[in-house]
Amino acid sequence: MRFKLIAVGALALLAGCATPPPPEPGSAASKVVAMGKTKNIVVGAMRVARENGYMTVSVQLSNTSFNNKNMYYRFAWLGPEGFPIAEEESWKSLTLYGEQTRFLPAIAPTPKAVDFRLEINTP
């Protein structure tokens, strides 16, 4: 009986680990779309402002390993309904040196943008 209980508990724990809770809507994590492994790349604080009508974003990216990391990124700009309002951006290449923190600046292509997604891909 005890074995069964332990087994059920272990299963529940495993299931809990396998499906982390989705990020809260509006949080910084909810704006990041990671494609592939992003081990040692941490997306930190995001600064969002509106300058001369255009949404401007600055995203903190940190490399937690000692080795240099290459990654690709692009922003997707969304309108009030949550749909993309401009043509897809081109992917950009970025090198993060070992233990480096960088800020990615971005400007929306149109004043109509109210939200964004940061797409990250690693080679």
Place this chain on the structure above:
Amino acid sequence: MFLRISFLALAALLVSGCANNSPVLGNKNISYGDTKAVETVTNEFGSTDLQMIAESMTRSLAQSGVLQGRPVVQVYDVKNKTSEYIDTREITTSIKTQLMKTGAARFASDNNAMDSQVDQLKLQNQSGLYKKSTVAKTGNMIAAKYRIEGSISSIVKRSEDYKDVFYKFSLQLIDVESGLAEWMDEKEIRKTTER
């Protein structure tokens, strides 16, 4: 009877199995790729460089706040100071297209489009072919308040192990009346090939 039905079912299955419902015709070695992908086929000027420059310059200019009230802008070709052939007109076309989409500016006929514009005005006004009420009048073209000028230069270095290309793209917006540069920005790109 059972045998006949089985045979018909098998025949139908074979025919449907062989039917080609793929919308692709031709060589399987050819495929369409992502036009926004990072292109690193060689380290010469490529599609990613063109897209990054146009994106960065357009957004910097649109967000600068200089273009108030959708002014009329004339775009000049970007001067190619690199040692390689670059179709710089495509850079200005991309910048113009993206600025047009933002609605930040209007564009006067540039040097290349001016000949066609003048020809069309002459044709409408001097040929006598068109109904007078539909003819575009001369003397009403809108002059540019600003002009956009740019250049691209490169520094290329080679060693036994490396080829390094450094591109610098500069763009400026100049007030035609005062001659003052109202906005300027640069985009730097480094591409290195390890042999």
